[in-house]
Amino acid sequence: MAHPSAVSSTGRTLEINRVLRNTYLLLSMTLLFSAVMAGVSMAIGISPMMGLGLSIGSLVLLFVTLKKAEGASGIFWIFAFTGMQGMSLGWILNHYAGMSNGPGLIMQALGLTSAIFIGLSLYVITTKKDFSFMRGFLFAGLLVVIGAALINIFVGSPVAFIAINAAIAMLMTGLILFDTSRIVNGGETNYIRATVSLYLNFINLFMSLLHLLGMGGDD
Numbered sequence: 001m002a003h004p005s006a007v008s009s010t011g012r013t014l015e016i017n018r019v020l021r022n023t024y025l026l027l028s029m030t031l032l033f034s035a036v037m038a039g040v041s042m043a044i045g046i047s048p049m050m051g052l053g054l055s056i057g058s059l060v061l062l063f064v065t066l067k068k069a070e071g072a073s074g075i076f077w078i079f080a081f082t083g084m085q086g087m088s089l090g091w092i093l094n095h096y097a098g099m100s101n102g103p104g105l106i107m108q109a110l111g112l113t114s115a116i117f118i119g120l121s122l123y124v125i126t127t128k129k130d131f132s133f134m135r136g137f138l139f140a141g142l143l144v145v146i147g148a149a150l151i152n153i154f155v156g157s158p159v160a161f162i163a164i165n166a167a168i169a170m171l172m173t174g175l176i177l178f179d180t181s182r183i184v185n186g187g188e189t190n191y192i193r194a195t196v197s198l199y200l201n202f203i204n205l206f207m208s209l210l211h212l213l214g215m216g217g218d219d
Contacts, residue, residue: 012186019183020125022191026078027198033079034086034203041090042097054088062196069192078192082199092207096214109210117176117202124180131181134174141171162215165208172205 046054061081068074096102124131145167152160179197182188188197 015189016184016186019189019191019194023183023194023198026075026191026195027202030078030082030195030199031202034082034089034199037083037086038089038093041087042094044090045094046087046090048091051088051091054084058084058088065196066193069190069196074192078195081196085203089203089207092210096210099214105213106210109206109213112209113202113206116173116205120173120176121180124177124184128184129181130185131174131177132185132187134178138171138174138178141167141174145171158215162212165211168204168208169212172201172208175201176205 041051041054058081061077061084065074065077065081068077093106096105099105123129145164148160148164148167152164176198179188179194179201183194188194
């Protein structure tokens with residue numbers, strides 16, 4: 001007869017694998033849906049003000065999604081959130097697409113983001129290393145970056161803009177490690193919440209890399 005601890009360990013492993021599988025399946029679907037909605041937004045040609053309105057709307061939907069994550073409606077809300085988030089990026093993507101090497105720039109940022117995301121995820125899943133020790137550093141870093149970004153809205157310094165986006169890129173790589181390790185080590189058992197975290201890490205890393213790659217173009 002199997003030892004109770006062995007049965008418990010096997011059950012925990014199966015549960016973690018289920019959450020991982022569901023998370024990455026849902027993440028791929030939400031990223032694809034976001035890309036489609038961003039394409040629609042670009043085709044329509046939404047204004048920066050409309051983009052800001054959609055960003056605020058997606059922030060509201062983010063909180064609703066996290067609140068509904070345990071229920072059956074969680075799937076609907078995560079697609080509503082990621083769809084609106086994708087639409088809010090249309091005007092920024094149009095801005096970069098209008099540059100001389102715009103489409104190439106966007107694909108470069110997307111390719112680099114995907115490579116970093118997949119590489120870091122595979123590292124954590126393979127090694128099962130616990131990155132929970134990074135929590136305090138990442139939280140403090142996010143507060144500093146948000147504060148600096150808000151100040152720079154009024155200052156408008158190109159140097160600060162580059163530094164802020166470089167800091168965001170570094171923080172997102174840390175958050176990918178942190179959030180993936182939480183799933184792998186059983187710290188996050190809800191695949192909708194796990195998907196939201198990884199989705200935000202991917203999108204923010206993509207946008208920060210796009211800003212950095214495009215800094216040689218228009219302001």
